[in-house]
Structure formats: structure tokens, C-alpha cells
Amino acid sequence: MTVYITYSRVIGVLFLCLSCCYLYFGHQIPLDFWSEGEVFNARSMPYLIGISGIFVAIALILVPTHPTTTNVHQQWRELKQLSWLPTMGFALIIALYGLSLEYLGFIFCSSLFLFCSSAILGERRWLLMVVLSVSIVSAFALMIGWLGIYLAPGDLWMGWLDV
Amino acid sequence: MFEGIIVGLSTVLTIQNLLLVFAGCLAGTLIGMLPGLGPISAIALMIPITYALDPASGMILLAGVYYGAIFGGSTSSILINAPGVAGTVATAFDGYPMAKQGKAGKALTIAAYASFAGGTLAAVFLVLLAPFLAELSLGFRSADYFMLMVLGLSLVSAFAAEGEHLKALLMTILGLMLATVGTDLTAGVQRFTFGRMDLIDGISFLLLAMGTFALAEAFMMVLKPNDDAHSRLPTTNLGLDREEVKEIAPVVGRSSVLGFLVGVLPGAGATIASFLAYGMERGIASSADKAKFGKGSLKGLAAPESANNAACTGSFVPLLTLGIPGSGTTAILLGSLIAYGIQPGPRLYIDQPEIFWSVIVSMYFGNMILLFLNLPLIPYIAKLLTIPRTFLIPLIGFFSLTGVYLVSFNPFDLQLMLYIAVCAVILRLLTFPMAPVLLGFILGGMLEDNLRRAITLSDGDASFLWERPTTLCLLILTVIALLSPLLRKIVKSVLSVLNDKRNVSRL
Amino acid sequence: MKPIALTLIPSLFALIALFSADIQSAERLDKIHFLIPAGPGGGWDGTARGMGEAMRKSETVSQVSFENLTGGGGGRAIAKLIETAPRQQNTLLINSTPMVVRSLQGIFPQSFRDLQPIASVIADYSCFVVAKDSPIQTFADAAAIFLDDPRNLKAAGGSVKGSTDHFILARALELAGGSPRKLIYVPYDGGGKAMAGILTGESQILSTGLSEALDMARAGEARIIAVTAPQRLKDAPQIPTLIEQGYDLEFANWRGFFAAPGLSNETYENMMLTVSEALNTEAFEEVRKRNGWTLLHHEGPEFYSFLEQQEAEISVLMRQLGFLR
Missing domain, CATH: 3.40.190.10 (Periplasmic binding protein-like II)
Incomplete structure (x- = not known):
């Protein structure tokens, strides 16, 4: 049985859409007066890239796939076996880290990040986790300070520091 | 010249200056190992210390920091796939696969020797050829740089597995697209920023490298919990046997020459040098060796490692002989030279021989000290990989996130990096290669700038492509590089598809 | 047992570091914080660090810190200074002529009017x-x-x-x-x-x-x-000016410091005093010579009118040349 919808083709279709959007936004780039007489202006390169993107994406969709190497069912089984749940948890923690970093402050937030991501990966030696995350982050922060790089304290602590 | 070397030796061989070389290399290595803080930051932060020293000692310290940072950058590339310095991206292509096969110690040893050889050979070239090379670097115009970038892009096939060239091409185009985000360097207009202030300066290379390599790798380790078990094999085998030395010695020689020559050009630099060296080695390797590239090839590790160190030394040629800084790092070095009252230029080694020669002699010592400093440490550094994965993965995440944050101090960058990493993981699972994204990204910006300059300078005429011999040579090289493997592969793949069809229809 | 003891010691240090890092941010009057809208190693960075070095060496100020905040063509640092103004009591933002040009071009929405100009220092x-x-x-x-x-x-x-x-x-x-x-x-x-x-x-x-x-x-x-200097420069007397060649064009690219808007007048006075005292020290003279800078000291209201004048000039120029519509 030949499968026509392979993963490469799906990516090809997605990339085709991306290239079209890219071309559309590339066309919106404002041009200044001195670009009018120019052969090659701020839009030219995006046009070139976008059009070649469309060609390559179409080629990827059309080119016959190798029936033995592109076994979609096999690929799907392999993908299903991966541990997606902890991965999503890890991604969520990274997202939260980015959102709360400036509010909680570098040292506190980073320690929390190390602690939580260890926990999500299945580590259960709680004391070791606390000690390690706090000490690693603090040592790192000390080194940063020694190099003269300024780390702003978190907004959370600002309130009671002023008092 | 012989007198000069004596002058240089007598300046460097004082206890204070030897200690400074040592301190500079050590500090540089440590800073370079941390993703994010590259040589520019390292040197800029060290400058206040150097004002307390005399000029020769100050320059010795700064040059030590410079090599140290490049050298340290390769360590994090190999161990955790986190190329903190742009010049060490290509090191990760084969260095990290080696580490995953339990050969981290060996990879670090090769990197140390290749860097040492690259740096030392380049220092020899610098002494012998500096005035002549200054001329060469001025023979390179925008049109030539443009063709050099095109030649670099034509190496894309070097980063693709057999039969996956379209995928590699698609990823290169993705990299080119990402490179156009931000303020256009020619006209100053904003492109693809969607009104966001965070995107006005574009996407930083560091962010993209960390997102597609280090953070994506951390995700892959979470996704495949059983897959990274082999990295905890004992890393006892550090040494190289005679066969291996024979294998990489010519590679190191070729890559050092290429890296040095590219480094001499003010508009190119260590990153392009390492990509070109990697592509060249893969291009001329036998087909059995070629298959190993990207999967832990010794050649694929040695080539970019020696090229980027040679290029760093090469960048001293336009700096010392013409007073032209080719990169951000050499611009800072120029600034501190001037602050000492030292005027680089053709007369530097006539007027102030002790500076010129002591910097050059300190390069030899710096490289030697880097080697002796790092070789004994390698077993311990490699052991870092034996940290349990429940701690190792969070640490990789932490260092790659903070590496990006400590440069921009923008939480938006962390979100952007996460999105990029998630896309990279999906693409990698579907066997799309990531290296071409970085290649397209690095070369894309420079390619566009140089093309636009070349067109403006030739008043809109396309004749710049063949008018000058240098451009024409590069153009011909590009055509050869593009056509020879492609033609060979097209013929081969057409034949194999036909054969398969026949087999399938027979079934 | 051993690993725990080994890890406990660093964590104790860590706790101390945690608290000392936070206490550091407590504001004292003899402290200056430089906000630099670019990465380490550029012109802005060099000027701010040079100024800070002079302040610390001459003991005008006991504590100096530097924050590099890149992004938005320099606009992010300005936006941050305005947003967090109440707690930027000791902060000096470094900037230069491109700030005027970029706000005229609309690259970022703010202009020098949204900040408090303290002093220009070099040209x-x-x-x-x-x-x-x-x-x-x-x-x-x-x-x-x-x-x-x-x-x-x-x-x-x-x-x-x-x-x-x-x-x-x-x-x-x-x-x-x-x-x-x-x-x-x-x-x-x-x-x-x-x-x-x-x-x-x-x-x-x-x-x-x-x-x-x-x-x-x-x-x-x-x-x-x-x-484009008004007369030949002391440090480079061999270079002829444009004016003496018969082209009446004088242009100084200043570098100067700004403070957050809405702070008390007393704070601004203190800042101006600190900067002008630092400029008169030997330590600054040494930094200036080392970098080959030309002094251009305008203070407070004088700096403000200098900026207004430059903005008007640049805006007329750019409009005449067709660079602005």
C-alpha cells in the first residue's frame, strides 16, 4: 500500500503556507524615497527567499518518497513511544520561567526552575534538589556579579526593600 | 625578524607576563564555557583590569582571554551541544555526536590539539606573511564577499544526509527567512517585526543557536529517556592512536590554512571559516568517510576547530598592520591598543617592536598554556556528563536560557527561544537537519548586505559578478561545488528510484 | 552523609549571597547606576564605563554599577527607565545624537523630552x-x-x-x-x-x-x-575643519546622560552636581585623554535647549534632504 500523506509532505505544505505569508509580509515592508531608484531594495531579498521557499516546498511535496525508508506507520509508532508528558511539563516550566523571571528575581526564579524541572524528570531526593539548585544558581550569580554584570533584583522584592 | 622574536621572548618570559597569559587563558576558558558570554563580553569586562598594567602585559592578557574564550566555547559545544560562541557551532556538528557515543574525552582532546595546531600554525603564518596578507585582505571587495557567502551556502549539501537534500535546502531557506527579521542594515527599515520593539534588533544568533541546538537537545533527552544512557559510559580512552593522528593531521593542516586566510578578511571571520573548513573536508572526503560526517567524524571535529582558532589569529593581520578591526572583538582590542597609545599600522613593528613581537610570541605561549591547562582537566570536564539526567537536563536548560538572557536581559527572548526549540524538536523528529538553519541565518544577512553594496557600487549593473578575477574564481568554485555532488547524486538517485520501482512492481 | 555535608556548605554561602544581593539594591545616595542601551564594548558602553571609572577612582561616588540593556535600537532601555521611574533614583542613562535622529524617524516613540536631561559630557x-x-x-x-x-x-x-x-x-x-x-x-x-x-x-x-x-x-x-568641528581640535590640529574650507557646517555628536522622569528636583540637582564634579577630576581627565574624547559639557536646562536646537536643526536638514517626510 502506498501512503501519500507523509510527514515530509505535511511539513512541505506548512512551509508552503509559511512562504506565502512571508511573501505577503515582505510586500508590506515600507520603502523610502532612496529605494525607488534602486535595483535591489529592502523588499528584494525577501521576495527572492519567499519565492525559492515556495519552489522548494512544492518540490518536497511532489518528489516521490522512498517507499521503504518512509514508513509512515512505523514513524507514527516511534513518535507515540516518546515520553511526551514530561516534555510538555518541561516546556511549561520554561515558559513560566520566562514569564516570572523579572518578577521573582534571578536567584529565586532560577532555583525554582532547577528544582521544578528536576521534579518533573522524576527526581525525588527533595533535600538534595533544594540544596543543589540554590547553591548552583547562587554560585553562578556570584560569578556574574564578579564579572561586573548587573542583575536587577526581582519586582517582588522591591516592595519591602523600599520600606 | 630574529631580533624581534628575541625581543618578544624576553618580554613574555617574565614571571608576571607568564602568569598573565595563564590568568587570561583560564578566565577566557571559563567565560567561554558558559554559553552566552562570548569573547566580546569577556574582553570588554577585562579591560578595566588591563589599565593597571603596562601595554605589552595588557595586550598579552587580552589576547589570552580571546583565545581562551574561543577554546572554552568548543567545550560546551561538545559536551551539551550548546555553542556559546558563533565560531564553535560547527564544532558541535561532530563533537556532540562523539560525546553521545561516550567519546567526550576523546572529542575534547582532539579539539584541544586541533585548536593548538590551528592557533600555532596561524601564528607562524602571521609572523612570516603579515605584510603580504594585508595586501590580500584589501583585494577583497563587497562583490567577492558576496560570492564567498554564496560559496558558503552551496555547502548546504554537506549538512544533509543521503537523499535528504530538499530537506536541507528547505531548512536553509528557513534560516534565510529568520535572518531578515529586524532592522534592515542598508535602508534602516524594519522588516517582519510586526510592530514589536523586541524584534527591532532582529533575532540574535545566540538565541537561534541555543534554541535549535542546546535547548532542543535537552527536549530530545526528555523525550527519549533511554537513549542517552550510553553517554554515561566511562570516558577512559582519551588518547589518540597513530591511525587517528594520521587521519586528522592533514585535515588540521588544510583547515588551518583555510581558516587563517578567511580570518584575514575583515568582512568574514571565524564562523564562516569554520563552516567553510567543515564543508571543504566533507567535500573532499572519500564516500566512506563522508557518511561519518555529522555522526561523530574525527575529521568533522578537527576541521572547524582548527579553522576557527586559525581565523582568530588571522584577524590580527588587518588589526595590527592596517588598524582595521574586522569583528566586534578586534574592534575592542583596537580600542584598548589606542588607549595605551599604541598605533597599529604598517609601522607598528618598526616603531614599537616589543608590543608587536610580544603579542605574537604570547600567542604561542597562550596556545601552549591552553593545551597544558586543558589536557589534564579533560577527564574531569568529561565526567560532567555522568551527572544523573534528572539534574543534567535542568542544568542544560538553565545554562542555555540564562546564556541568552544575560546578553539581552529580555524575557521575550526566552519565550521566543522556547518556540524555536519546540519547532526544532518537531523538525528533528521528522529528520529535518538543523545545521542548515544556522548556516542560512549566519550567511543570509551578510549575503544580502554585500549583494546590495555590490549592486549599488556597480550602479545597478550585474557585471560585478565576473568583472574581477577574485569574484570570478569564487563564482567558478561555487558552480563546481554545487554541480559536482548534485549531478552525481541525481544520476544515482534516478537510477535507484528506477530500480526500486522495478522491484516494487515485481512484488 | 558526605555528599550532604559537601553540598550544605555551598548552600550556606548561597543563602548569604541571596540576601546580600538583595540588600545591594537598597538605594543610597552615594551610588550611581549606569543604564547602557547597548552591549559591552561599544561607544555608549565605553563612555559610561569610563565615566564610572573616573567617579570611583576620584571617590566622587562610592559605588558604581553598569547595566547593559540592548534591544529596540536603544528604545528598550529608554522605555524601561520611564516605566520603572520611581525606583531609578540613582540611574543615569547614556545616550547620544542618534537618539534625536531615531525619535525623529519614529523608530521609537519616546524622545529626550520624556526623560530628564542631566548633562552632555563629550562630543x-x-x-x-x-x-x-x-x-x-x-x-x-x-x-x-x-x-x-x-x-x-x-x-x-x-x-x-x-x-x-x-x-x-x-x-x-x-x-x-x-x-x-x-x-x-x-x-x-x-x-x-x-x-x-x-x-x-x-x-x-x-x-x-x-x-x-x-x-x-x-x-x-x-x-x-x-x-565638522567649529575650530581645529587640540588633540588633532592637523585636520582642517569644514568651515575653514568654506562650507558652513558644524555638527557635534554629543554623548550625555539622562535621568528618569518625575523624580524630585533635589535628586536632579544631586545628579548634575555629581556629574560635573566627576568631570573636573584628574581621574576623568586621564580617561578622556586615553580615549581621545573632546569635552562638551552642557548641564540641565542648558543641555535641554541644546537638544532642542539640535533636534530642530536635524529635522530641518533631514526634511530638506528628503530623508523625512
Whole structure:
């Protein structure tokens, strides 16, 4: 049985859409007066890239796939076996880290990040986790300070520091 | 010249200056190992210390920091796939696969020797050829740089597995697209920023490298919990046997020459040098060796490692002989030279021989000290990989996130990096290669700038492509590089598809 | 047992570090915090760190810290200073002429009016450079080539089209009787690469800042043919001014400090005093000499009117040249 919808083709279709959007936004780039007489202006390169993107994406969709190497069912089984749940948890923690970093402050937030991501990966030696995350982050922060790089304290602590 | 070397030796061989070389290399290595803080930051932060020293000692310290940072950058590339310095991206292509096969110690040893050889050979070239090379670097115009970038892009096939060239091409185009985000360097207009202030300066290379390599790798380790078990094999085998030395010695020689020559050009630099060296080695390797590239090839590790160190030394040629800084790092070095009252230029080694020669002699010592400093440490550094994965993965995440944050101090960058990493993981699972994204990204910006300059300078005429011999040579090289493997592969793949069809229809 | 003991000690240090790091941010009056809208190693960074070094060495201020905040073409640092104004009691933001240009072009919404100008400290004049064996000896030679055929005078610069490097040269050529819009300006990625551009012979004249040009021109490969200073400079008396060559154009690229808006007058007074005291110290003189800076000290209201005047001038210039609509 030949499968026509392979993963490469799906990516090809997605990339085709991306290239079209890219071309559309590339066309919106404002041009200044001195670009009018120019052969090659701020839009030219995006046009070139976008059009070649469309060609390559179409080629990827059309080119016959190798029936033995592109076994979609096999690929799907392999993908299903991966541990997606902890991965999503890890991604969520990274997202939260980015959102709360400036509010909680570098040292506190980073320690929390190390602690939580260890926990999500299945580590259960709680004391070791606390000690390690706090000490690693603090040592790192000390080194940063020694190099003269300024780390702003978190907004959370600002309130009671002023008092 | 012989007198000069004596002058240089007598300046460097004082206890204070030897200690400074040592301190500079050590500090540089440590800073370079941390993703994010590259040589520019390292040197800029060290400058206040150097004002307390005399000029020769100050320059010795700064040059030590410079090599140290490049050298340290390769360590994090190999161990955790986190190329903190742009010049060490290509090191990760084969260095990290080696580490995953339990050969981290060996990879670090090769990197140390290749860097040492690259740096030392380049220092020899610098002494012998500096005035002549200054001329060469001025023979390179925008049109030539443009063709050099095109030649670099034509190496894309070097980063693709057999039969996956379209995928590699698609990823290169993705990299080119990402490179156009931000303020256009020619006209100053904003492109693809969607009104966001965070995107006005574009996407930083560091962010993209960390997102597609280090953070994506951390995700892959979470996704495949059983897959990274082999990295905890004992890393006892550090040494190289005679066969291996024979294998990489010519590679190191070729890559050092290429890296040095590219480094001499003010508009190119260590990153392009390492990509070109990697592509060249893969291009001329036998087909059995070629298959190993990207999967832990010794050649694929040695080539970019020696090229980027040679290029760093090469960048001293336009700096010392013409007073032209080719990169951000050499611009800072120029600034501190001037602050000492030292005027680089053709007369530097006539007027102030002790500076010129002591910097050059300190390069030899710096490289030697880097080697002796790092070789004994390698077993311990490699052991870092034996940290349990429940701690190792969070640490990789932490260092790659903070590496990006400590440069921009923008939480938006962390979100952007996460999105990029998630896309990279999906693409990698579907066997799309990531290296071409970085290649397209690095070369894309420079390619566009140089093309636009070349067109403006030739008043809109396309004749710049063949008018000058240098451009024409590069153009011909590009055509050869593009056509020879492609033609060979097209013929081969057409034949194999036909054969398969026949087999399938027979079934 | 052993691992726990080993890890406990660093964590104790860590706790101390945690608290000391937070206490550090408690505000004291004898402390200055520099906010630099660019990464380490650039012009802004060098000026702020030089100033800080002088303040610390001369003991004008007991504690100095530097924060590099990149992004948005410098706009992010300005936005942050305004947003968090109440707790930026000791913060000095460094900036320079491009701030005026960029707000005129609308790259970021704020202008110097949204901040409190404290003082300008140094000036960097614009200058024009040619390769050492170029036939161009004076600015009149360059203008003659341009008037003959604009395509024979390609102008290199280290910044984008529409920046000061571009419009200063365009204005000078206009004074010589040419059409500024015909100038072919070739932007490079930084002054170093632009200098390489004239040395390779692909462009004929370079328009850039004097301090950067002097660093490179002293190597002897290039000549500076004109500077936009009002009179010849003490540190580089061999360079003729544009004015003495008969082109009435004076332009100073200032670098100066700004404070957050809405703080008390007393705070501003203290800041102005601190900066002007630091400028008069020997430590600053040493830093200034080392970097070849020219002093340009305008304070508070005087600095504000200087900025207004420069903004008006630049805006008229850019409109005349067609760079602004």
C-alpha cells in the first residue's frame, strides 16, 4: 500500500503556507524615497527567499518518497513511544520561567526552575534538589556579579526593600 | 625578524607576563564555557583590569582571554551541544555526536590539539606573511564577499544526509527567512517585526543557536529517556592512536590554512571559516568517510576547530598592520591598543617592536598554556556528563536560557527561544537537519548586505559578478561545488528510484 | 552523609549571597547606576564605563554599577527607565545624537523630552576620510568629483541610510552646490568595515565619527580631509575643519546622560552636581585623554535647549534632504 500523506509532505505544505505569508509580509515592508531608484531594495531579498521557499516546498511535496525508508506507520509508532508528558511539563516550566523571571528575581526564579524541572524528570531526593539548585544558581550569580554584570533584583522584592 | 622574536621572548618570559597569559587563558576558558558570554563580553569586562598594567602585559592578557574564550566555547559545544560562541557551532556538528557515543574525552582532546595546531600554525603564518596578507585582505571587495557567502551556502549539501537534500535546502531557506527579521542594515527599515520593539534588533544568533541546538537537545533527552544512557559510559580512552593522528593531521593542516586566510578578511571571520573548513573536508572526503560526517567524524571535529582558532589569529593581520578591526572583538582590542597609545599600522613593528613581537610570541605561549591547562582537566570536564539526567537536563536548560538572557536581559527572548526549540524538536523528529538553519541565518544577512553594496557600487549593473578575477574564481568554485555532488547524486538517485520501482512492481 | 555535608556548605554561602544581593539594591545616595542601551564594548558602553571609572577612582561616588540593556535600537532601555521611574533614583542613562535622529524617524516613540536631561559630557565630530593615495586632497576636490558625476563619488559609512553619517555628507555636498539626493551612500556593518571599503578602493570617501576614524587613520593608510568641528581640535590640529574650507557646517555628536522622569528636583540637582564634579577630576581627565574624547559639557536646562536646537536643526536638514517626510 502506498501512503501519500507523509510527514515530509505535511511539513512541505506548512512551509508552503509559511512562504506565502512571508511573501505577503515582505510586500508590506515600507520603502523610502532612496529605494525607488534602486535595483535591489529592502523588499528584494525577501521576495527572492519567499519565492525559492515556495519552489522548494512544492518540490518536497511532489518528489516521490522512498517507499521503504518512509514508513509512515512505523514513524507514527516511534513518535507515540516518546515520553511526551514530561516534555510538555518541561516546556511549561520554561515558559513560566520566562514569564516570572523579572518578577521573582534571578536567584529565586532560577532555583525554582532547577528544582521544578528536576521534579518533573522524576527526581525525588527533595533535600538534595533544594540544596543543589540554590547553591548552583547562587554560585553562578556570584560569578556574574564578579564579572561586573548587573542583575536587577526581582519586582517582588522591591516592595519591602523600599520600606 | 630574529631580533624581534628575541625581543618578544624576553618580554613574555617574565614571571608576571607568564602568569598573565595563564590568568587570561583560564578566565577566557571559563567565560567561554558558559554559553552566552562570548569573547566580546569577556574582553570588554577585562579591560578595566588591563589599565593597571603596562601595554605589552595588557595586550598579552587580552589576547589570552580571546583565545581562551574561543577554546572554552568548543567545550560546551561538545559536551551539551550548546555553542556559546558563533565560531564553535560547527564544532558541535561532530563533537556532540562523539560525546553521545561516550567519546567526550576523546572529542575534547582532539579539539584541544586541533585548536593548538590551528592557533600555532596561524601564528607562524602571521609572523612570516603579515605584510603580504594585508595586501590580500584589501583585494577583497563587497562583490567577492558576496560570492564567498554564496560559496558558503552551496555547502548546504554537506549538512544533509543521503537523499535528504530538499530537506536541507528547505531548512536553509528557513534560516534565510529568520535572518531578515529586524532592522534592515542598508535602508534602516524594519522588516517582519510586526510592530514589536523586541524584534527591532532582529533575532540574535545566540538565541537561534541555543534554541535549535542546546535547548532542543535537552527536549530530545526528555523525550527519549533511554537513549542517552550510553553517554554515561566511562570516558577512559582519551588518547589518540597513530591511525587517528594520521587521519586528522592533514585535515588540521588544510583547515588551518583555510581558516587563517578567511580570518584575514575583515568582512568574514571565524564562523564562516569554520563552516567553510567543515564543508571543504566533507567535500573532499572519500564516500566512506563522508557518511561519518555529522555522526561523530574525527575529521568533522578537527576541521572547524582548527579553522576557527586559525581565523582568530588571522584577524590580527588587518588589526595590527592596517588598524582595521574586522569583528566586534578586534574592534575592542583596537580600542584598548589606542588607549595605551599604541598605533597599529604598517609601522607598528618598526616603531614599537616589543608590543608587536610580544603579542605574537604570547600567542604561542597562550596556545601552549591552553593545551597544558586543558589536557589534564579533560577527564574531569568529561565526567560532567555522568551527572544523573534528572539534574543534567535542568542544568542544560538553565545554562542555555540564562546564556541568552544575560546578553539581552529580555524575557521575550526566552519565550521566543522556547518556540524555536519546540519547532526544532518537531523538525528533528521528522529528520529535518538543523545545521542548515544556522548556516542560512549566519550567511543570509551578510549575503544580502554585500549583494546590495555590490549592486549599488556597480550602479545597478550585474557585471560585478565576473568583472574581477577574485569574484570570478569564487563564482567558478561555487558552480563546481554545487554541480559536482548534485549531478552525481541525481544520476544515482534516478537510477535507484528506477530500480526500486522495478522491484516494487515485481512484488 | 558526605555528599550532604559537601553540598550544605555551598548552600550556606548561597543563602548569604541571596540576601546580600538583595540588600545591594537598597538605594543610597552615594551610588550611581549606569543604564547602557547597548552591549559591552561599544561607544555608549565605553563612555559610561569610563565615566564610572573616573567617579570611583576620584571617590566622587562610592559605588558604581553598569547595566547593559540592548534591544529596540536603544528604545528598550529608554522605555524601561520611564516605566520603572520611581525606583531609578540613582540611574543615569547614556545616550547620544542618534537618539534625536531615531525619535525623529519614529523608530521609537519616546524622545529626550520624556526623560530628564542631566548633562552632555563629550562630543564626537563627524569627519570625512579618504585612502592615503586618493587624488582627493581637500573637500573641494571631493565636491568637484561629485558635481561632475555623482556616480564617481561612492560614499562609505558605518551605519544605515538616513543616519548622521549619511546626511552630514549629503548636507556638505549640498553646500558645495550639488543635489544631496544624488549622493550614493554605501552602508557597511560598522566603521571598521567601512574603512576597509575605502582602502580596497570600492568607495571613494568615508563619512564617520572622528574618534573612530582617528584610531584607524593614525595607522597611516587613510587621510582625514575635513572635520565638522567649529575650530581645529587640540588633540588633532592637523585636520582642517569644514568651515575653514568654506562650507558652513558644524555638527557635534554629543554623548550625555539622562535621568528618569518625575523624580524630585533635589535628586536632579544631586545628579548634575555629581556629574560635573566627576568631570573636573584628574581621574576623568586621564580617561578622556586615553580615549581621545573632546569635552562638551552642557548641564540641565542648558543641555535641554541644546537638544532642542539640535533636534530642530536635524529635522530641518533631514526634511530638506528628503530623508523625512
